[in-house]
Amino acid sequence: MIYNTLGKTGLEVSRLGFGTMRLPTIGSNDNIDESEASKMLKYGIENGINIIDTAYPYHAEGLDGEGNSEIFLGKFLNENSLRDEIILQTKSPSWLIEQHSDFDYYLDEQLERLQTDYIDIYLLHSLNVPDWEKVRDLNVFDFLDDALSSGKIKHIGFSSHIEVDYLIEIIDEYPKWEVAMTQMNYLDEYYQSGVMGLDFLKQVNMGSMIMEPLRGGRLINNIPDEVNELWNMAEVKRTPVEWAFQYLWNRDDVDCVFSGMNNLEQVKENVKIASTEDIISENDQEIIREVARTYRTFLGNDCTRCGYCMPCPHGVDIINCLTEYNIAHMMGDPKASAMQYFSQIDDDSRADSCVQCMECIPFCTQMLNIPEELQKVYEYFGSEFDHF
Ligand code: SF4
Ligand code: SF4
Numbered sequence: 001m002i003y004n005t006l007g008k009t010g011l012e013v014s015r016l017g018f019g020t021m022r023l024p025t026i027g028s029n030d031n032i033d034e035s036e037a038s039k040m041l042k043y044g045i046e047n048g049i050n051i052i053d054t055a056y057p058y059h060a061e062g063l064d065g066e067g068n069s070e071i072f073l074g075k076f077l078n079e080n081s082l083r084d085e086i087i088l089q090t091k092s093p094s095w096l097i098e099q100h101s102d103f104d105y106y107l108d109e110q111l112e113r114l115q116t117d118y119i120d121i122y123l124l125h126s127l128n129v130p131d132w133e134k135v136r137d138l139n140v141f142d143f144l145d146d147a148l149s150s151g152k153i154k155h156i157g158f159s160s161h162i163e164v165d166y167l168i169e170i171i172d173e174y175p176k177w178e179v180a181m182t183q184m185n186y187l188d189e190y191y192q193s194g195v196m197g198l199d200f201l202k203q204v205n206m207g208s209m210i211m212e213p214l215r216g217g218r219l220i221n222n223i224p225d226e227v228n229e230l231w232n233m234a235e236v237k238r239t240p241v242e243w244a245f246q247y248l249w250n251r252d253d254v255d256c257v258f259s260g261m262n263n264l265e266q267v268k269e270n271v272k273i274a275s276t277e278d279i280i281s282e283n284d285q286e287i288i289r290e291v292a293r294t295y296r297t298f299l300g301n302d303c304t305r306c307g308y309c310m311p312c313p314h315g316v317d318i319i320n321c322l323t324e325y326n327i328a329h330m331m332g333d334p335k336a337s338a339m340q341y342f343s344q345i346d347d348d349s350r351a352d353s354c355v356q357c358m359e360c361i362p363f364c365t366q367m368l369n370i371p372e373e374l375q376k377v378y379e380y381f382g383s384e385f386d387h388f
Contacts (some may be wrong), residue, residue, distance in 0.1 A: 001048025001275050004255040007207030009121070009155045009178045011087055015249055016265075016274035017051045017209065018044050019260035020069045021058040030061045032072045040267045041076055047271045053124055053209075053258050056110060058098075061311075066113075074115035083116055089124035090114065091159060094135055103135075103143035107152060118151055121179060124157055124158040126308070126365065129166055141174050148176070155179060159211065161365045164193040169307040179207035183304075183365075185215045185252070186247045186288050187295055191302075198253040209247055210257040216304035218295075219244045222327050234287045236278075241269060246278045247288055265333050298327035300380075301373045302366045309360040309370055317349035318360060318370055325377045336378070342385040351377035 003012045016039065024033040041052070058069030068092060068113070077083045090110055111117060124135060147153040157179030160167060171177055180201055182193050189195045201208045214312040215218050218239040231243065238246065248254045257274075261267050273350060312318055321341070328337035341350070351374040360370045 001050075001271070002249075002277065003050075005207075005324075006209075006255050007179060007201070008205045009207050010205075011051075011120075011155070012386040013051045013087060013256045014049045014274065015254075015256055016049055016245075016270055017053055017089075017212075017256045017258040018049050019258040020052060020073055022262045023059065023259035025208070028061065030068050032059055032068055034072060034076075036264070037072065038076055038080075040261060040264050042080070044261075044267050044271060045082060045086060047221060048275065049271065050085070051089060051121075051256060053089045054114075055091040056093040057107065065166070066109075070110060070113040070268070074113055077113045087120045088116065089123065089222070090113065090119055090125040093255050094124050094127055094131040095129075097135055097140075100138045100143065103138070104139060104147075107147060109150065110284075112292075117257060117307055119153050120314065121155045121157060122147070123179070123181060124376040127158050127160040127170065128162060128359070128362070130362075132162075132166070132170055136173065142178075144174075144176065157181065157207070157209075159209075161192050161367070163195055164196040164200065167193040167197045171200070171204060171206065177206060179209055181209040181211055181258070181309075183212040184210045184248065185213050185219060185244060186292050187215055188212070188294070195253075198251070202253040208253055208256050210254055210305070211256045212304050213248055213259060214241070214244050215363045216306065218304070218330075222330060224294070224298060224332070227291050229285055230291050230294065234284045235281055236284060238278075242273050243288065243291075245270070245273050245281055249274075249278075250280045250285075295330070298330040298332075298338060300376070301327045302368060303373070304366060308364050308365050309363045312354075312360055314353060314355050314357065315349050316351070316354050316374065317345050318374070320329070320345050321349075321351045322368075322373055323375045325373075328380065338381050338385055341381050350383075351375070351381070352383050354378075 001014045004015050006013045023037040025031050026033050028211055054073050057065055058067040060067035092106055144156050155178045157177055159181035182197050198208055223240060230350045248257050259270050302321055307319060307321050311317050324337045324341040327336045354371050354374040356371045364370055
């Protein structure tokens, strides 16, 4: 495993972090397959991963509820006497905070769920502009100061999908930020805070943590022929997963990349890549840029399958509707995607079930106008398979 210093925290972190939002489940998202998930975590830790990320809602049935990821992780760390061996990161559910006392309420509940009396890194979760303004007005800085003084939190930061201007504004308002988690991969250099955000974090010596390194799997699944042809032209042959991770680890402004791994094979593969020094040549960097340009010509929408918009109160399977539309565009095979769309998504969960209530829009991490995107899906696939 290769380690980096996480900005001004001074912590030495494995450059691959273990994300616990996509652990294996049985039946439903809130039912973690604890046996399999434990094997994955053990393998990762035994092979050098020393930082684990969770959050209040991970592995919940809905977006707002309390999930089971923290509870499982607390149990796992306690039973295996691993709490003090790893850097534990979780996040304050910013969207649930309604009054100042809620900050402490959720922190104390999370400490209990995680069976610990301290959090190594505590992030304000997924700050968007309204939530940022809300928590700032509720004196979040007083809460953070107190939590640091009491030792309940060792280091503080935030995660966010915002534009670089807001990222800088947030950082400028509080001198004690130490880390930020932003979205980055070779398709997203100029999306959200992108490369400019990473550059700013480096300038102010904040630790940079990356989410969406594989862009919701888009960079490794259903790869278009045009992209495979470009990869084949590279000086060094790499798998799509290697390209995605090594692109990030070749940047000197990236400290830790979180991957939400779903099975043991993924953990093994990612650990192996994270343990391999692989300098990407300038020629191969140009191939990556060309691959990004090629992908952009195919995309139907920017959905990353993060799931934050789900569940839709009207039963629309937003993720899979947008995904099938994307795959159809990327693969250039509308009939194959239509077959999936009509066979895998229930009648009343397809795009034409959207009633345009707009409730999902504030939750979209990619700032998509989801009902508008669903309308495009409906116009593309129609309401019956037979016209393909
Ligand atoms: S706008 Fe459509 S997809 Fe979004 S919550 Fe409402 S019905 Fe569901
Ligand atoms: S529509 Fe937005 S919130 Fe929903 S899964 Fe896609 S990117 Fe995530």
